[in-house]
Amino acid sequence: MKRVVVTGSNGKIGQMVMDAWRESGAYDVVGLARSEGPYTDILADTSDLDALVQAFAGADAVVHLAGSSAVGSSWEDVLESNIIGLRNVFEAARVAGVPRVVFSSSNHAVGTFEMANSPQIWEIDDPRQIDETSEIMPDSLYGVSKAYGEAMARYYVDHHGLQAVCLRIGGCTGTDSPSAPENLWKPERDAEAGIREARMRMRAVWLSNRDCVHLIERSIDADVRWALVYGISDNPRKLWDIDHAREVLGFQPQDAAPREIFPGVE
């Protein structure tokens, strides 16, 4: 059984995969976080290279989810976690001999394109799709740090023999199987940006919990040296391409957002 260290194990996606793997027993999973919590098996900060090397010893993969996750993160937070911490994770994996790192990058590395073309780009029949070859257009310092992280990952793959999968993860709402649309559409959450636009966007970027866990499992297990992919469910409108994830990772989403964002309205 593969030993997998999850950094940022108390975060939203960290908890999701920790719960899934503790239950399924898919991996011998170890949660690493910088504060105590129900998913903290190892207490360590990504600023501490030596602690990471120790924590990674004997692991088959690191799933690196730790970092500043807010799009509006300050430069100081981005620098500490997403730039210095990110490099420490790859360097520690190299030193500890961990063969693979799965890195949670972000669609915000190209976020300006979506921003400049919304809301039209979220329409059900809009043909435009962003993929892993799209021009880097960060919408934030956070987005800059994710483009940087992908470049760092590629460097460690090509020059230090690591394997790396960089995931631009879709909108995870904590919802599976929205057969009842109210499970996915949450007016109280969406009111600020306008309910219609928020629903259009979520339809185009949604990633269900189980599809997210599956995506990360494929990222650990697929026979691949390097991949940069978007991951969303099999939505009727896909802002981001998932053909590449299907092809290189064997990603097979089970869920799809509903076509109708209001009864009778696509």
Added chain:
Amino acid sequence: MKRVVVTGSNGKIGQMVMDAWRESGAYDVVGLARSEGPYTDILADTSDLDALVQAFAGADAVVHLAGSSAVGSSWEDVLESNIIGLRNVFEAARVAGVPRVVFSSSNHAVGTFEMANSPQIWEIDDPRQIDETSEIMPDSLYGVSKAYGEAMARYYVDHHGLQAVCLRIGGCTGTDSPSAPENLWKPERDAEAGIREARMRMRAVWLSNRDCVHLIERSIDADVRWALVYGISDNPRKLWDIDHAREVLGFQPQDAAPREIFPGVE
């Protein structure tokens, strides 16, 4: 006359443009460096954001050449100069109201591709060309930092109204007009890598001094909001595309490396 601040003014390319502009009077040029020298008008380090804001006040453009320039730079040097210093330069330009930043990026952001395909890719009739849309494949931490710098530049353009030109500058040998090949080929310099391969490479990547100065002048003056370009002379074999620089900057190189790398041998 435009006021132009050159960071890293005592470096190789810094000295070149300082000399050119002091002589031509093309710009009101101010050299900024972190150590005293013949080109240091303002003594400041890019780690000091406030000093940069002061130095940039009233400038029409910043030509940002400062940074760790060695491909083998350590993580500590890259972090200090090329990551933190780079961000400070863009942030200071924003705060000081400087409309344009010209950033010396590097071909090493994609250096692995060349490395993996050499020496064949340097042959006179090899059809492959790397351009600004090529996949990021850094060959070093230095190369990672340049990919990061380009992403940061794009962020400041799209979200803070700056104009930015990122230059992946070719091989500047300090030579103009190699009508006598011995002006370009320097066996004592090239011996280590093998004279033939070193000459093949230089033929494919050479940028003469005056073409380099011209490229940077066009980067200051062209009517463009954002550009990422390679810049080399009009060589008979071009590893890097310059059509984009011609198109968006009006770059018109005057020089070209000779076809023959030895008498009678292409």
